[in-house]
Amino acid sequence: xxxxxxxxxxxxxxxxxxxxxxxxxxxxxxxxxxxxxxxxxxxxxxxxxxxxxxxxxxxxxxxxxxxxxxxxxxxxxxxxxxxxxxxxxxxxxxxxxxxxxxxxxxxxxxxxxxxxxxxxxxxxxxxxxxxxxxxxxxxxxxxxxxxxxxxxxxxxxxxxxxxxxxxxxxxxxxxxxxxxxxxxxxxxxxxxxxxxxxxxxxxxxxxxxxxxxxxxxxxxxxxxxxxxxxxxxxxxxxxxxxxxxxxxxxxxxxxxxxxxxxxxxxxxxxxxxxxxxxxxxxxxxxxxxxxxxxxxxxxxxxxx
Numbered sequence: 001x002x003x004x005x006x007x008x009x010x011x012x013x014x015x016x017x018x019x020x021x022x023x024x025x026x027x028x029x030x031x032x033x034x035x036x037x038x039x040x041x042x043x044x045x046x047x048x049x050x051x052x053x054x055x056x057x058x059x060x061x062x063x064x065x066x067x068x069x070x071x072x073x074x075x076x077x078x079x080x081x082x083x084x085x086x087x088x089x090x091x092x093x094x095x096x097x098x099x100x101x102x103x104x105x106x107x108x109x110x111x112x113x114x115x116x117x118x119x120x121x122x123x124x125x126x127x128x129x130x131x132x133x134x135x136x137x138x139x140x141x142x143x144x145x146x147x148x149x150x151x152x153x154x155x156x157x158x159x160x161x162x163x164x165x166x167x168x169x170x171x172x173x174x175x176x177x178x179x180x181x182x183x184x185x186x187x188x189x190x191x192x193x194x195x196x197x198x199x200x201x202x203x204x205x206x207x208x209x210x211x212x213x214x215x216x217x218x219x220x221x222x223x224x225x226x227x228x229x230x231x232x233x234x235x236x237x238x239x240x241x242x243x244x245x246x247x248x249x250x251x252x253x254x255x256x257x258x259x260x261x262x263x264x265x266x267x268x269x270x271x272x273x274x275x276x277x278x279x280x281x282x283x284x285x286x287x288x289x290x291x292x293x294x295x296x297x298x299x300x301x302x303x304x
Contacts, residue, residue: 028043028044028045029043029044030042030043030044031043031044031046031095031096031097032097032098033048033051033095033096033097033098033099033100033101034099034100034101035048035051035052035055035057035101035102035103036055036057036101036102036103036104038055040054040055042054042095044095045094046094046095047070047090047091047092047093047094047095048079048081048088048090048093048094048095048099048101049061049064049077049090049091050095051095051101052079052090052101052103057103059077059079059090059103060076060077060112060134060137060138061074061076061077061091062074062076062119062130062131062134062171062173062225063076063091063173063174063175064077064091065175065178065223065280065287066280067183067184067280067286067287067288068175068178068179068183068184068223069178069182069183070089070091070092071173071174071178072089072091072092073172073173073174074115074119074171074173075087075089075111075115076112076115076116076134077089077090077091078090078108078111078112079101079102079103079108080101080102080103080105080107080108081093081099081100081101081102082099082100082101082102083100087107087108087111090103109138112134112138113138113139113140114140116131116134116135116138116140117140117141117142117144117145118145119131119171120135120140120142121142121143121144121145121149121151122149122150122151122152123151123152123168123169123170123171123226124153124166124168124169125142125169125226126169126227127169127226127227127230127238128169128171128225128226128227130225131171131225131226150197151168152167152168152170152200153168154167154168155168156168156235157209158232158235159208159209159210160209160210160216160232161232162216162218162231162232162291162295163216163218163221163229163230163231163232163235164229164230164231164232164235165201165209165228165229166227166228166229166230166235167200167201167228168228169226169227169228170200170201170226170228171225171226171228172192172199172200172201173224173225173226174192175220175223175224175225176190176201176220176223176224176228176229177190177191177192177201178223179219179220179222179223179288180214180219180220184219184286184288185215185217185219185288187213187214187215187217188213189203189204189209189212189213189214189215190202190203190212190214190220191204193206201228215290215291216291216295217288217289217290217291217294218231218289218291218294218295219287219288219289219294221294222277222278222287222288222289222294223287231275231295233274233275233298234274234275237269237274243269243274244269247269247270248267248268248269248274249267249268249269250265250266250267250268251265251266251268252264252265252266252279253266255289255292255293257290257292257293257296258292260284261284262278262282262284262285262289262290262293263278263279263282263284263285264276264277264278264289264293265277265278265279266297273297273298273300276289276293276294276295276297277294278293278294
């Protein structure tokens with residue numbers, strides 16, 4: 001019999017193989033700790049923040065994002081650990097058996113209030129609603145250090161049609177750097193340059209973004225907590241005073257550009273798409289998108 005006769009007929013469908021299954025992860029032993037006088041168990045390797053959330057305790061976080069490696073720079077989540085000389089960051093400190101933790105002691109509240117006052121006195125927090133909520137919660141006063149307080153005020157960098165870098169709002173949380181690096185995109189287009197008071201987010205050798213390795217995925221925008229990185233359309237609408245999230249509809253859908261199946265949240269206002277984001281808890285994207293998913297909808301807009 002010839003090879004042509006042995007070949008499977010295209011008219012007869014080949015049965016599908018069983019779908020692969022992810023093997024269950026190894027079970028981790030439970031560790032019991034005390035948080036604010038309550039006993040709670042958390043799996044080995046969990047953080048104090050994880051254990052606190054099991055008790056429904058809301059811990060302020062600015063540089064922490066579930067999908068990124070903790071970098072411990074904002075110090076907003078610090079808690080008091082009995083036996084420890086210094087306050088410890090809840091977002092990265094792993095739980096240990098017998099820990100006694102206080103998340104709302106006077107020492108903790110004072111530390112958080114001072115951190116927030118430093119940030120609010122030097123950075124424009126007008127587009128950071130979560131940070132503003134923390135200021136109110138801890139009674140932090142942005143005017144505490146007076147009108148001569150050092151600020152990071154500077155004009156926004158507008159060198160492309162997709163997004164704006166307004167570093168007058170940057171709190172150096174490192175989220176954008178992590179999202180651009182090994183935690184998500186692996187592009188390494190931006191990093192932290194300078195030291196001390198001169199530290200800032202920058203491209204390599206301060207070159208324009210259009211000349212850098214940036215692929216315009218916009219994952220840095222999705223991670224930014226203050227609006228220092230923002231889509232160009234949102235920036236223009238805010239500047240014109242027409243941006244109004246209360247009037248925006250959100251529609252969940254799947255990106256049509258390829259077969260990966262990234263989930264999108266389409267934000268629309270007055271019948272026009274103004275932004276696209278992705279949910280952090282989606283198993284495919286974990287909040288990340290490519291340039292087509294995040295910005296590829298603009299062809300639908302008039303005059304685009």
